[in-house]
Amino acid sequence: MRWTQTLIPTLREAPQDAEINSHKLMMRAGLIMKLGGGLYTFMPAGLRSLRKVERIVREEMDRAGALEVLMPALQPREIWEQSGRYAILRDAMFKIKDRQQRDMVLGPTHEEVITDLANRQINSYRQLPKTFYQIQTKFRDEIRPRFGLMRAKEFIMKDAYSFDVSWEAADASYQAMYDAYIRIFKRCGLRTKVVEADTGAIGGDFSHEFMVLADSGEDGIVECETCAYAANLERAERKTPTGKPSTTDQLPAVVATPGKRTIEEVSSFLKVKPWDLIKTLIYIADDKPIAVLVAGHRELNEHKLTRILKVATLKLADDETIMKVTGAPVGFAGPVGLKIPIYADLELQTPRVSVTGANADDSHLINVMVERDFTVTSFHDLVIAKEGDKCPRCGVRMREKRGIEVGHVFKLGTKYSKAFDAGFLDASGNRQISIMGCYGIGVTRTLQAVIEQSFDENGIIWPMAIAPYQVDVVVPNTAHAESVRVAEELISALEARGIEVLFDDRDERPGVKFKDADLLGLPIRAVISERSLAEGKVEVKRRTEQDKQMIPIADTVAFIESIIKGELS
RNA sequence: CGGGGUGUAGCGCAGACUGGUAGCGCGUUUGGUUCGGGACCAAAAGGUCGCGGGUUCAAAUCCCGCCGCCCCGACCA
Numbered sequence: 224m225r226w227t228q229t230l231i232p233t234l235r236e237a238p239q240d241a242e243i244n245s246h247k248l249m250m251r252a253g254l255i256m257k258l259g260g261g262l263y264t265f266m267p268a269g270l271r272s273l274r275k276v277e278r279i280v281r282e283e284m285d286r287a288g289a290l291e292v293l294m295p296a297l298q299p300r301e302i303w304e305q306s307g308r309y310a311i312l313r314d315a316m317f318k319i320k321d322r323q324q325r326d327m328v329l330g331p332t333h334e335e336v337i338t339d340l341a342n343r344q345i346n347s348y349r350q351l352p353k354t355f356y357q358i359q360t361k362f363r364d365e366i367r368p369r370f371g372l373m374r375a376k377e378f379i380m381k382d383a384y385s386f387d388v389s390w391e392a393a394d395a396s397y398q399a400m401y402d403a404y405i406r407i408f409k410r411c412g413l414r415t416k417v418v419e420a421d422t423g424a425i426g427g428d429f430s431h432e433f434m435v436l437a438d439s440g441e442d443g444i445v446e447c448e449t450c451a452y453a454a455n456l457e458r459a460e461r462k463t464p465t466g467k468p469s470t471t472d473q474l475p476a477v478v479a480t481p482g483k484r485t486i487e488e489v490s491s492f493l494k495v496k497p498w499d500l501i502k503t504l505i506y507i508a509d510d511k512p513i514a515v516l517v518a519g520h521r522e523l524n525e526h527k528l529t530r531i532l533k534v535a536t537l538k539l540a541d542d543e544t545i546m547k548v549t550g551a552p553v554g555f556a557g558p559v560g561l562k563i564p565i566y567a568d569l570e571l572q573t574p575r576v577s578v579t580g581a582n583a584d585d586s587h588l589i590n591v592m593v594e595r596d597f598t599v600t601s602f603h604d605l606v607i608a609k610e611g612d613k614c615p616r617c618g619v620r621m622r623e624k625r626g627i628e629v630g631h632v633f634k635l636g637t638k639y640s641k642a643f644d645a646g647f648l649d650a651s652g653n654r655q656i657s658i659m660g661c662y663g664i665g666v667t668r669t670l671q672a673v674i675e676q677s678f679d680e681n682g683i684i685w686p687m688a689i690a691p692y693q694v695d696v697v698v699p700n701t702a703h704a705e706s707v708r709v710a711e712e713l714i715s716a717l718e719a720r721g722i723e724v725l726f727d728d729r730d731e732r733p734g735v736k737f738k739d740a741d742l743l744g745l746p747i748r749a750v751i752s753e754r755s756l757a758e759g760k761v762e763v764k765r766r767t768e769q770d771k772q773m774i775p776i777a778d779t780v781a782f783i784e785s786i787i788k789g790e791l792s
Numbered sequence: 793c794g795g796g797g798u799g800u801a802g803c804g805c806a807g808a809c810u811g812g813u814a815g816c817g818c819g820u821u822u823g824g825u826u827c828g829g830g831a832c833c834a835a836a837a838g839g840u841c842g843c844g845g846g847u848u849c850a851a852a853u854c855c856c857g858c859c860g861c862c863c864c865g866a867c868c869a
Binding site: 232234235236237238239240242257259260312314315331332363365366367369374420421422423424425430432441628631633661663697699700701702703731732733734735736737738739740741750752753754762 | 793798802803804805818819826827828829830831860861862863865866867868869
C-alpha cells in the first residue's frame, strides 16, 4: 500500500484531550479519530491492527473448540428483567424504544441472550459441552469514558459462554478458555498477569482477570513478593494482622470532639494514631441499615461486604438515615448502643482499646473494647488490601501495582441457566441445569494495551503479529527515479511472499518520513536511497533496535522474510 | 451526579482582566529552491470565536441559561 493512497493522518502534536501515552500515540499515528466522548472511528491503519487482534482471538477460540455465533446488539428489555439484572445494570445500559414503544436496550453483555439460546437449543447431555463465542460491539453508558479505547461507550468485545453437564466438566471448559487466553495475549505480544478477581455484576463463584501491568491502569492489584498469589484489590485478601493486643479496666467515657468528624481530625485532636480508632460506617444493604467496623487506618472493601452479605445492593447511608440510626450527625457514629447488625473486620478480633464515635453530636468514646462494650454480629475480612499487607497464602509481604484488565474469565455456575431454565436431560432421563462459564476479552482495549506496553519517545513499537503493516519502505528522495524503481521491485517481491508493506512514497523531506516511520512504529523499516544504492544495498532497521543493517538488494526479501518468520513463530 | 477546568481555522495555542469586529505556529493549496531525522523563499485559501438570550452605538471579550469536551471524585463486568 502506498502512503499517498491510503489515509494515515499523523500529527506532530498530541490532541489536548489525550491523556495517556497509548491514547496520544494512537491519535498521533492516525490510527483512530474521535467522534465524541468514548466514541472513536478506526482509521485504515488502526483497523488493520484491530482486525489482526480479532483474527488471533478467532483462531484461538476455534482451536479451543468454541463455536462462533453473532447475537443481536439490540435486545428486548424483558430478558434483562428475567435474569434480574435490569435493576443492577439499568444505569449502565443505553435504553431505547422502538416505534411500537417497546423497551429495548443496546447490549452491554450477552449472558441473557446466550442462555436463551441454550434454553431453546440444548436439550440433551449428548449436546454438551458447548462453548459459544462472538466478536461484537458492546454498548455501555459509562459514567466516565476515558483514555481513548480503554473505556469507551462503544467497544469491541469477544465474549464466550460455556455450558456443561457438571461442575467437573465446567472446570475443564474454564481451563480451556484460560489456556486460550494465555495464548491469545502472548500472540498479541502482550505480557499479562493473571489475578484473582471479583465477579461483580456478572455474578458467579470466582474469576480470573488478565491484566496488563501499567501505571495508567484503572485497576489496582496486589501481588505476593514470593508466591504466585495476585489479586484485584476488589477481591484481594490479606493475612489478618494480629497487631498489639491491649486491654483496660476503664469503661467507655465520652470526650468532646467538637467538629472532629474524620479519622484524621479525631486522631490528631485526641493525639492517638488512626490505628487506635475504629471507623464505623453505616450502610444500607438491600434497604436495611447495618454498621461496619474497620480499624481507623483501613478502608472498607464494599465488594467483599456485598459478597459476604449476599445482597444485591449496598450503599453508604444518607445523612438522614445515619441520624435516625445513630442519633448523631455524620462523623460521630460508633458501635456502642447500636441496634442494627454490626459487621467487623477480622483485625478487630484482637483485643484492643479503641476510640469510636459516641452516637452523639461532637462526641467520641474512649476506652472502648470490642465484644465487651458491644456485640459484633460477625467478623470477616472486610478491608481493601494494600501495599505491605501480608499474603493470605504464604504470609510474605505483598506489593501494589496498577493494571489494565484485558480479559476476564468467570465460573458462573447456574445463576443464568436457572433464570432461563437452561438445562438438559441426563443419561437417566432426569432434568438438570447447565453449569455455565463466561469469558470476555476487550478487543479494542487489548489493542491499545499493546501500545501502552510497547512504545518509546519516538512512537509506537508494534509487535509483528498485530502491526498495521510489517514493513515500512522509505524512499527518502522520491525525485530519485532509481530509488523508486528499486523500491517498487522490492515491494512487489515482498508482497508476492505475502508480506504486508507500506510504501512511503510521499513527496516529503526525509526527516518527515523517518519521524513518521518511528511514530507509526512498523516492525521493519527498509530505506532505499541514492546512498544505499551506491553500495548496491538496502538499509534495513528493526523498530526495536538502534542499528541499521546494509543488505545486498538481492538478499533483502529473504532477509526481511526471515525476520518476520522469526517473530511470528 | 458533586468539584475543578476548558471551548477561538484541520491540530496546538494567544487575544478576554481593561468591549472597537480576530491573530501566531504547525498543517493545507500554488510556484520556486532543497533532499538522510519534522527545510527555506514567495503568494494564497481557511474562522456563524460551542449554542441561545441579554447589556451596549459596538461583544470572542461583560451578564444569564444551555451544550460539548477534559481532569479529580463518586460509580463501574
